[in-house]
Amino acid sequence: MYEQNVTAVNGFAYGAINADIHVFGSGEPLYLLANWEPEPRSDPDWLRELPSRMLNARRAVVPFTRRDDELADLRRWRDNGPRLQVRWLHGPGGQGKSRLAAHFAAECAATGWKVVTALHGPDADPLQPGSQDLTVDGSHGLLLLIDYADRWRLSSLTWLLKNRLLHRIGVPTRILMLARGLDAWPALCAILDTHQAGTSSMHLPALSDRDDREAMFSVARDRFAGIYRLPGVLPDVPIEDPQFGLTLALHMAALVQVDAASHGLPSPAPGDGLTRYLLNREQLHWRRYGTRHRTMNQTVYTAALTGSLDRAHAVSVLRRLKIGPDPEQALADHSRCYPPDHPRRSTVLEPLYPDRLAEDFLALTVPGHTVDYPAQQWAPPIATNLLTTEPGTLTRSVTFLAHAADRWPHVGRQLLYPLLHRHPELALRAGGTALTTLAGVHQIELELLERLEPLLPAGPHVDLDIAAAAISTALTRDRLAKTTDPATRAGLHQTHATRLANAGRFEQALTATQDAVGIYRQLGAADAATYLPALAGALVDAGFCLIEMGRHRDSMGSSTEAADLYRTLVRADASHRGGLATALDNLGIAHTELNQPELALEPVREALEIRRALAEDQPSRYRTPLAASLINLGTLASRLGRRDDALAYTADAAAIYRDLTATDPDAYLPDLAMALANVATYTSEMGRLREAFGPAREALEIRRRLATANPGAYRPALAASLNSLGVLWSLAGRPDRALEPAEEAVIAYRSLAGTDPAAHEADLAGALTNLGIRRSEAGLADHALSPATEATEIYRRLAGADPATYLPGLAASLLNLAARHYDLDRPREAVVQASESVRILHQAAAGNPGAHLPDLATALTNLAAFLLEAGRPHEAIRPQRRALAIRRRLAATLPQAFLPGVANSLLNLGSVLAEAGRPGTAVRHTREAVTIYRRLSESDPDAYGSGLETALHNLAVQSRLVARRAAPSVSRARRLLSPAVHRRRSG
Numbered sequence: 001m002y003e004q005n006v007t008a009v010n011g012f013a014y015g016a017i018n019a020d021i022h023v024f025g026s027g028e029p030l031y032l033l034a035n036w037e038p039e040p041r042s043d044p045d046w047l048r049e050l051p052s053r054m055l056n057a058r059r060a061v062v063p064f065t066r067r068d069d070e071l072a073d074l075r076r077w078r079d080n081g082p083r084l085q086v087r088w089l090h091g092p093g094g095q096g097k098s099r100l101a102a103h104f105a106a107e108c109a110a111t112g113w114k115v116v117t118a119l120h121g122p123d124a125d126p127l128q129p130g131s132q133d134l135t136v137d138g139s140h141g142l143l144l145l146i147d148y149a150d151r152w153r154l155s156s157l158t159w160l161l162k163n164r165l166l167h168r169i170g171v172p173t174r175i176l177m178l179a180r181g182l183d184a185w186p187a188l189c190a191i192l193d194t195h196q197a198g199t200s201s202m203h204l205p206a207l208s209d210r211d212d213r214e215a216m217f218s219v220a221r222d223r224f225a226g227i228y229r230l231p232g233v234l235p236d237v238p239i240e241d242p243q244f245g246l247t248l249a250l251h252m253a254a255l256v257q258v259d260a261a262s263h264g265l266p267s268p269a270p271g272d273g274l275t276r277y278l279l280n281r282e283q284l285h286w287r288r289y290g291t292r293h294r295t296m297n298q299t300v301y302t303a304a305l306t307g308s309l310d311r312a313h314a315v316s317v318l319r320r321l322k323i324g325p326d327p328e329q330a331l332a333d334h335s336r337c338y339p340p341d342h343p344r345r346s347t348v349l350e351p352l353y354p355d356r357l358a359e360d361f362l363a364l365t366v367p368g369h370t371v372d373y374p375a376q377q378w379a380p381p382i383a384t385n386l387l388t389t390e391p392g393t394l395t396r397s398v399t400f401l402a403h404a405a406d407r408w409p410h411v412g413r414q415l416l417y418p419l420l421h422r423h424p425e426l427a428l429r430a431g432g433t434a435l436t437t438l439a440g441v442h443q444i445e446l447e448l449l450e451r452l453e454p455l456l457p458a459g460p461h462v463d464l465d466i467a468a469a470a471i472s473t474a475l476t477r478d479r480l481a482k483t484t485d486p487a488t489r490a491g492l493h494q495t496h497a498t499r500l501a502n503a504g505r506f507e508q509a510l511t512a513t514q515d516a517v518g519i520y521r522q523l524g525a526a527d528a529a530t531y532l533p534a535l536a537g538a539l540v541d542a543g544f545c546l547i548e549m550g551r552h553r554d555s556m557g558s559s560t561e562a563a564d565l566y567r568t569l570v571r572a573d574a575s576h577r578g579g580l581a582t583a584l585d586n587l588g589i590a591h592t593e594l595n596q597p598e599l600a601l602e603p604v605r606e607a608l609e610i611r612r613a614l615a616e617d618q619p620s621r622y623r624t625p626l627a628a629s630l631i632n633l634g635t636l637a638s639r640l641g642r643r644d645d646a647l648a649y650t651a652d653a654a655a656i657y658r659d660l661t662a663t664d665p666d667a668y669l670p671d672l673a674m675a676l677a678n679v680a681t682y683t684s685e686m687g688r689l690r691e692a693f694g695p696a697r698e699a700l701e702i703r704r705r706l707a708t709a710n711p712g713a714y715r716p717a718l719a720a721s722l723n724s725l726g727v728l729w730s731l732a733g734r735p736d737r738a739l740e741p742a743e744e745a746v747i748a749y750r751s752l753a754g755t756d757p758a759a760h761e762a763d764l765a766g767a768l769t770n771l772g773i774r775r776s777e778a779g780l781a782d783h784a785l786s787p788a789t790e791a792t793e794i795y796r797r798l799a800g801a802d803p804a805t806y807l808p809g810l811a812a813s814l815l816n817l818a819a820r821h822y823d824l825d826r827p828r829e830a831v832v833q834a835s836e837s838v839r840i841l842h843q844a845a846a847g848n849p850g851a852h853l854p855d856l857a858t859a860l861t862n863l864a865a866f867l868l869e870a871g872r873p874h875e876a877i878r879p880q881r882r883a884l885a886i887r888r889r890l891a892a893t894l895p896q897a898f899l900p901g902v903a904n905s906l907l908n909l910g911s912v913l914a915e916a917g918r919p920g921t922a923v924r925h926t927r928e929a930v931t932i933y934r935r936l937s938e939s940d941p942d943a944y945g946s947g948l949e950t951a952l953h954n955l956a957v958q959s960r961l962v963a964r965r966a967a968p969s970v971s972r973a974r975r976l977l978s979p980a981v982h983r984r985r986s987g
Contacts, residue, residue, distance in 0.1 A: 031118050031119060031120055031152075031156050031159070031160050032118070032119040033116055033117070033118055033119075033134060033163070033165065034116065034117050034119065035115070035116060035117075035133070035134065036105050036109065036115035036116055036117045036143075036145060038060070038102075038106055038109075039058055039059050039060050039102075042059055042061070044227045047059075047061065047227055048227060048228060049285060050281065050282065050285045050337070051255055051256075051259050051278055051281050052278055052281070052282060052352065052353065052357060054224065054227070054251075054255055055248065055251055055252065055255065055278075055353065055354055055357065056353040056354060057096075057098035057099045057102065057354065058098065058102070060099070060102055061223060061224075061227070062099075062219060062220045062223045062224075062251060063219055063223060064099060064100075064102075064103040065215060065216055065219045066207070066212045066215055066216055067096065067100055067204075070100060070202070070204060071100065071103070071104065071107075073202065074087075074100075074104050074176075074202075075107075077174065077200065078108065078113075078141070078143070078172075078174050081198050082197070082198045083170075083171070083172055083173060084166065084167070084173045084175075084195060084197040084198065085173070085174050085175070085197060085198040085199070085200070086174075086175040086177065086188075086192055086197050086198070086199050086200075087174070087175070087176050087177065087199075087200050087201070087202055088149070088177050088179060088182070088185045088188070088199075088200070088201040088202070089101065089176060089177065089178050089179070089201075089202050089204060090150075090178075090179045090180060090181055090182055090185075090201065090202070090203055090204065091180070091203060091204035091205070092180060092246065093180055093248070093354065093355050093356040093359070093403070094246040094247060094248025094249060094354060094356045095204045095206070095246055095247060095248070096204060096246075096247030096248070097178045097204055098147060098178060099247065100204065101145055101147070101176055101178055104143075104176070105143060105145055108141075108143045111140065112139060112140040113139055113140050113141050113142065113143050114134070114135075114136045114139040114141070114142045114143070115142075115143045115144075115145065116134055116142065116143070116144050116145070116165070117144070117145045117146075117147075118144055118145070118146045118160055120148065120151065120152045120156060134165055136165070136168055136171050139171070140172070141171060141172035141173060141174065142165070142166070142168070142171055142172070142173045142174070143173075143174045143175075143176065144165075144166065144173070144174070144175045144176070145176050145178075146160075146175065146176070146177045146178065147178045148178065148179070149177035149178055149179045149188075150179035150180060150181060150433070151395075151396070151399070151433075157188060158704070158708055161175075161192065161195055161197075162195075166195075167195075175197075182201065185201055189711060189751065195744075206245025206246065207244070207245050207246075207247065207250070208245060210239075210240075213239045213244055213245075213250060214239065216247065216250050216251075217239055217244075217250045217253065217254050220250060220251045220254035220255070221254035221257060221258060224254055224255050224258040224259075225258050228258055228259070228261075228262045230258060230261060230262050239253070241270060241271070243270065243271065244270070248354060248356060249270075249274075252274045252275075252278065253270055253274060255278075256268060256274050256277050256278065259277075259281065260277070272371050275357070275360045275364070275371075276364070276371055276372060276373045278357065279357075279360070279361055279364060279373060280373070282300070282352070282361075283297070285337065286300075286337065289333035289336065289337065290329065290333060291324065291329055291330050291333040291334075292324065295323055295324030295325075295330050296330070296333065296334065296337075297365075297376065298321070298323045298324070298376075298378060298382060299318065299323055299324070299330050299331070299334045299349070300334065300338070300352060300361070301361070301362065301365055301376075301379060301382060302317065302318065302321065302323065302349065302382060302386065303334065303338070303349040303350065303351045303352070304351050304352055304358045304359075304361060304362050304400065305362070305382075305383060305386050305393065305396070305397045305400060305401075306349055306351075306386065306390065306393040306396065306397070307349070307351055307393065307396050308340065308347040308348065308349050308350050308351065309347060309348065309349050309393075310346075310347055310348075311331065311346075311347070311348050314327075314331055314347075314348045314349045315327045315328060315331065317349075317386075317390065318330060318331065320385070320389065321382055321385055321386070323382075331348045331349070334348065334349065334350075335348050335350070338350040338351070338352065355400075355403075358400065359400055359403050359404040359407070360404070360407075360408075362379075362400060362401065362404045362411065363404040363405075363407070363408035363410070363411045364408075365379045366379045366380060366383075366408075366410065366411050366414055366415050367379070367380070367410075367414060368410030368411075368413060368414035369408060369410050379415070380414065380415045380419075383397070383401070383415055383419070384415075384419050387419060387423070387426055388423060388426065391429065394426065394429055394430045394434075395430050395431050395433065395434045397430075398416075398426070398427065398430040398434040398435075398437075398438065399430075399433070399434045399437050401415065401416045402416065402434070402437045402438045402440075402441055403437070405417075405441050406440075406441045406442050409443060412441065412444070412445060413445070416438075417445045417447075417448045420448055420451070420452070421447075421448060421451055424451050424452050424455055425455065427452050427455075428452070428455055428456070428464065431463060432463045432464050432465075432466055432467045432709070435452075435464065435467035435470075435471075436466055436467045436470050439467060439470040439471045439474060440470060444474060446474065446475065446478050449471050449474055449475050450475065452471060453471055453472075453475060456468045456471070457666065457667065459502070459667050460502045460666075460667055460670065460713075461502075461666045461667065463666065463709055464666075465499075465502045465503045465504075465710050465713065466503050466710060466712075468499050468502065468503070469499045469500050469502070469503035469505060471499075472495070472496050472499035472500070473496070476492050476493075476495070476496040479492050480492055480493075486519050486522065486523055487519075487523060487531070487534075489515075489519060490515075490516045490519035490520050490523070490534065490538070491516075491534075493512045493513070493515040493516040493519070494512070494513065494516040494534075494537070494538055494541065496512045497509040497510075497512035497513040497516065497541060497545075498541070500512060501541070501544070501545060501548070502713070503710065503712060503713060504710055504711070504712025504713030504714070505712060506545045506548045506549050507549065507756075509541075509545050510542060510545040510546065510549065513538055513541045513542045513545060514542060516534075516538040516541075517535065517538045517539060517542055520534045520535035520538055521535055523535075532565055532568070532569060533569055533576065533579070535565060536562045536565035536566050536569065536576075536579055536583070537562075537579060539558045539559070539561050539562035539565070539583070540558075540559070540562045540579065540582050540583050540586060542555075542558040543555045543556075543558035543559035543562060543583070543586040543587075543590070544586055546558060547586065547589055547590060547593070548759065549756065549758060549759050550756070550758040550759030550760065550762075551758060551759075552589075552590045552593045552594050552805075553590075553594065553802075555586065555589075555590040556587065556590045556591070556594075558586075559583055559584075559586040559587040559590055560587060562579075562583035562586070563580060563583040563584055563587055563603070566579045566580035566583050567580060577610050577613075577614060578610070578611075578614060578622065578625065580607075580610060581606075581607040581610040581611050581614075581625060581629065582607075582625065584603040584604070584606050584607040584610075585603070585604065585607045585625075585628060585629055585632055587600075587603045588600040588601075588603040588604035588607065588632055588636065589632060589635075591603070592604075592632075592635060592636055592639060593805070594802075594804065594805045595639075595804055595805045595806075595807075595808060596804070597636055597639040597640050597848065597851060598640075598847075598848065600636050600639075601636060601640070604629065604632050604633050604636050605633065607629045607632070608626075608629040608630065608632075608633055611625050611626040611629045612626060614626075623656055623659075623660065624656075624660065624668075624671075626656065627652075627653040627656040627657055627660075627671065627675070628653075628671070630649045630650065630652050630653035630656070631649070631650060631653045631671075631674065631675060631678065633649045634646045634647070634648075634649035634650035634653065634678060634682070635678065637649060638678075638681070638682055638685070639848075639851050640848065640850045640851055641848075641849070641850025641851050641853070641854070642850060643682055643685045643686050643894065643897060644686065644894065646678075646682045646685075647679065647682040647683060647686065650675055650678045650679050650682060651679055653675045654672065654675035654676055654679055654695075657671045657672040657675050658672055660672075669702050669705075669706060670702075670706055670713075670714065670717070672702065673698075673699045673702035673703050673706065673717065673721070674699075674717065676695040676696070676698050676699040676702075677695070677696065677699040677703075677717075677720065677721055677724060679692075679695045680692045680693070680694075680695040680696035680699065680724060680728065681724060683695070684727070684728055684731060685897060686894065686896055686897045687896040687897045687898075687899075687900065688896065689728065689731055689732050689940070689943060690940070692728055693728060693732075696721070696724055696725050696728055697725070699721050700718075700721040700722065700725055703717045703718040703721045704718060706718070715748060715751075715752060716752055716759075716760065716763070718748060719744075719745050719748035719749050719752065719763065719767070720745075720763070722741040722742070722744045722745035722748065723741070723742065723745040723766070723767050723770055725738075725741040726738045726739070726740075726741040726742035726745065726770055726774055727770060729741070730773065730774060730777055731943075732942070732943060733942065733943060733946065735774065735777035735778040735779075736778065738774045738777065738778070739774045739775065739777075739778045739780075742767070742770050742771045742773075742774040742775075743771060743774075745767045745770070745771075746764070746767045746768055746771050746787065748767075749763045749764040749767045750764055752764070761794055761798065762794070762795075762798060762806065762809060764794065765790075765791045765794035765795050765798070765809060765813060766791070766809065766812075768787040768788070768790050768791035768794070768813075769787070769788065769791040769812060769813050769816050771784075771787040772784045772785070772786075772787045772788030772791065772816050772817075772820055773816055773819075775787070776819065776820060776823050781820070781823040781824055782824075784820045784823065785817075785820045785821070785824065788813065788816050788817040788819075788820045789817060789820075791813040791816070791817075792810070792813040792814055792817045792833075794813075795809045795810040795812075795813045796810055798810075807840050807843075807844065808840070808841070808844055808852065808855070810840060811836075811837045811840035811841045811844070811855070811859065812837070812855065814833045814834070814836050814837040814840075815833070815834055815837040815858070815859050815862055817833050818830040818831070818832075818833035818834040818837065818862060818863075818866060819862060821833065822862075822865070822866055822869060827866050827867075827869035827870035827871075828870055830862075830866040830869070830870075831863065831866045831867055831870055831872075834859060834862050834863040834866050835863060837859045837863075838856070838859045838860060838863055838879070841855050841856040841859050842856060844856075853886050853889070853890060854886075854890060854898070854901075856886060857882075857883045857886040857887050857890070857901065857905070858883075858901075860879040860880065860882050860883035860886070861879075861880065861883040861904070861905060861908055863876075863879045864876040864877075864879045864880035864883070864908060864909075864912055865908065867879070868911070868912055868915055873912060873915040873916040874916050876912045876915075876916075877909075877912055877913065877916060880905065880908055880909045880912050881909065883905050883908075884902070884905035884906060884909055887901040887902045887904075887905050888902055899932060899936065900932075900936060900944065900947075902932060903929045903932040903933050903936065903947060903951070904929075904947070906925045906926065906928050906929035906932070907925075907926060907929040907933075907947070907950065907951050907954065909922075909925045910922040910923070910925040910926035910929065910954055910955075910958060911954060913925065914954075914957075914958050914961065919958050919961035919962045920962050922958045922961075923955065923958045923959055923962055926951060926954050926955045926958055927955060929947075929951045930948065930951040930952055930955055933947045933948035933951050934948055936948075
């Protein structure tokens, strides 16, 4: 029995049985889910009325043929791999994506799969009121089809991918997304990483084989001839032209040949002649209706720009555009001519299909072409009115006009470019996706891009960074070609590098910056006063890119040279102090990432002092870099074991970023998320777990949004937040909540390391280490060994090349690998691995006790537990005593963070001593553990209640042993203890 709640919103009720419905605050669905149904056969007489109806792929008029390789690939994708998989099927408009998807859907349905379609709420025609039964019980699996996926709002896709329909345990689920290009796919991958989904893209190529073209043309021609009841054999059409690589082009040629023959007309020449013929047939058909021809032409043109709308909205649009005397009548006739694409939908202004024909119609209606088709002087004013008054349809309008301008340049010259010159803000309001499409138009008017460039945010912007990089790429290429002046060229490279870095394209940004460095170095040799500041700035940017790429040693070289140059400049001109602070900050970050916190301390402190002074004089300019210095010093203080200082610095930075975000969220949300993530980490390290969850969750929420908009720049930060949240849930004693984010973090880091191992392989190893812990805590010991082993292998390889940086990570991974062997009753292997970890950490703690003593205490504790399990209790006493001594020392300065560890060490030492036949000494240590746990439980019973229970149990057992003066027949109390494991914390 299934329960469903359907709420009526403004008189409309839509339900989905066994699935979720997500709506905007206004009640408008973000998307609609519907059972896929094969299109019913259309009436041949109705199809003949308007030939373009036969080109709509959803009507499947032409039987599917060829594309055997692609279909076989889709079958393999469906039948193999992980439970949840997503494929991005892309190719130009008219390539045959929808037809291939429809055939595959029918095949899946015939073999027992449940097939569902998703419709984008803001753009889709709403379904009639009612319910969709999306139950998958008894199905072999679920296939979800999403057409026009590249036009969806990414926020809507994010909610769709959370729908419980897609997350049924044991139900193979495949999501097939159709799109023209790949631009939106990386952002979607960032979302899918968090769902543990397999991802792949599939390009649908042009039909290059002559046999394939001839076969597809023949099938289409014969089918159309049957609809027209046309006897006899028609001659072949030459199909060697590259345009016939498109399935749509072949179908158009076949349709036009048949339609022309049925009317006793000669077939037009391929190319523009086919489009003109079909559009003429559209115009002829309009004359059958009572609405004036001019009014119908304008209504069809408007529909191509707006897409379908609800009736009330459409009436207001036509009224404002002054289209015809009676908008209601115009819409009624238009709907009879172009009914909704699905009989259960109730919208009007259905656009001309297929999209490519709609784009051609827009283009040929706009004056400026030489095709024998009537252009209309009213076309540019209608488009201008729509784009300037209809924000809800602006993205579609700009996107369709940009696609049209790509094939029909006059659309840009006569309409789109002049309009955007007058109203350049419209391009930015259309959003990053539309702006990126515009920047990619073939032979784009560079003067327009010059007009748009100053309107782009000077700094990072979540929605526009990718488009800004595309615009910068086009303009920089042109500008470099027009100048030979070295200083100008260097400046162009440097500006372009900034845009690329903001878009997360650090490798390309580094190349551009290095070009600038080379030029400035030559210029500075001849004119130091003029060009050394520019050289220093370029070196700073190069250092930043190298840090982001994980090349920290290389970054030190650039950052050191930049700092030296700025010191020279500051002696003559104090205005260069800001540049010096940035160079010093980069230098400190590089030292910190290379595990050299003692070398990082001096430059980071100096940078903070400079920026504090500058911020006092010019707060609007220097509050942002001051916050960055506070973040860096907080990170460094944490590495040095000074967690209270780390939290204080970072909390100050978070307060600054929150103020800045209130006025400019697109610029400062990434920084706020970073600060909050670090606050959460340092708060938890001080033992204040409950306080840590708030900032951790806020940071994760922000980073999910950022990674959706710009995955290249923000996916690493999202992965780090997932990692940290898993650690927090583990520390809070909730292994059930800790496992999911840990799994998601590994998927994200594996994807990142696959494309940039130098930057992210160590992160992957850390995430794998955590995943092993989380699986063990969740009772999945058999599945915990594999990630722990892989992490150790990665760290050992990295440490072999750079021991100073990666030996601590190797020590942590070895300790966790030992714990995983312990879980599987392999104590001998655990002792060997834990002993190696202790040796590494002992050496590290000698050089930096504040950073490594806590980890050394954990390693010693675990080594003792493993020795005990291996039947060597007397050998276990010494490491357990050392662990207790270290933790007492740490708790003396920071009790809130380390007192729980003291209790744990006392408890473990009591177990070891009891097993070694010394119950009297064991009781003394266990009694002290009870005292500490009792005090801790009073303030946080959820976190420490189980520790108190274990300590009381052990104390009772050990007391009875003392009373009986018996040998150690302890009921293996240590089995009640899980070895403390090193937990890697990541901001």
